[in-house]
Amino acid sequence: MEIVISNGHNYIQTLNKYFVASLFILALFVLIASLVSPRVIPSANSTIAKSDSIAFLDVNSSHYYPALTILMIWLTQIGREVFWPIAIISLFIFGGWTGKKTAVVIAITMLVLIPLGALAKDIVARPRPVIPKSDFLIAADKEYAFPSGHALIVSAGAAGALLLFRDTPRKLVISIILSIEAALVCISRVYVGGHYPLDVVGGILLGVGVSLIFVGIEKRIESLMIPIKNILKR
Secondary structure, rough: OOHHHHHHHHHHHHHHHHHHHHHHHHHHHHHHHHHHOOOOOOHOOHHHHHHHHHHHHHOOOOOHHHHHHHHHHHHHHHHHHHHHHHHHHHHHHOHHHHHHHHHHHHHHHHHHHHHHHHHHHHHHHHOOOOOOOHHHHOOOOOOOOOOOHHHHHHHHHHHHHHHHHHHHHHHHHHHHHHHHHHHHHHHHHHHHHOOOHHHHHHHHHHHHHHHHHHHOHHHHHHHOOOOHHHHOOO
């Protein structure tokens, strides 16, 4: 009985830890969203928006290395839609039980974030960066800019992997590699002209904040997966 109580107490502590961290991160997301939203502060009067625009131009105008430019375009085009579904499926198939659990948590998080990110874009209503057509590396998206959808998804995947798929050195290395890929995708969104830096920061904050919620209830999600585990043991 003492062990059960102790385990329950530890679970509640872990749950509270993730929820508190999530609350702080999501509050920071809301703060940044309000600072860059033209509905709250007109862009012409926003010091934050002006500084963000300067930082964007510094990154976006640095297309000096053709190989780097090709890599950035590639990361933007397939670093989310192609890479992460493959990563999730691979974790589920080859990652053992921990990989299966991690893959399910990441998949659920991403499914929640897709409509949530679209809603946040419409609420904040920040226009995409305006750059000369001669500087376009890829066609500009028509939807609003904040938060970055790419950063939103890949940061959620990286956070889930780093927090759940790390119980052996090999798994930790894999999670770090996934996180590096996610970071490069985030950089690529500014490099190719798709987002201001704070759009990417907002995507990371929302992605990680929501991911922490699902990581916090990982034990409950795992309990729903027990039938799958039993089938695999047969």
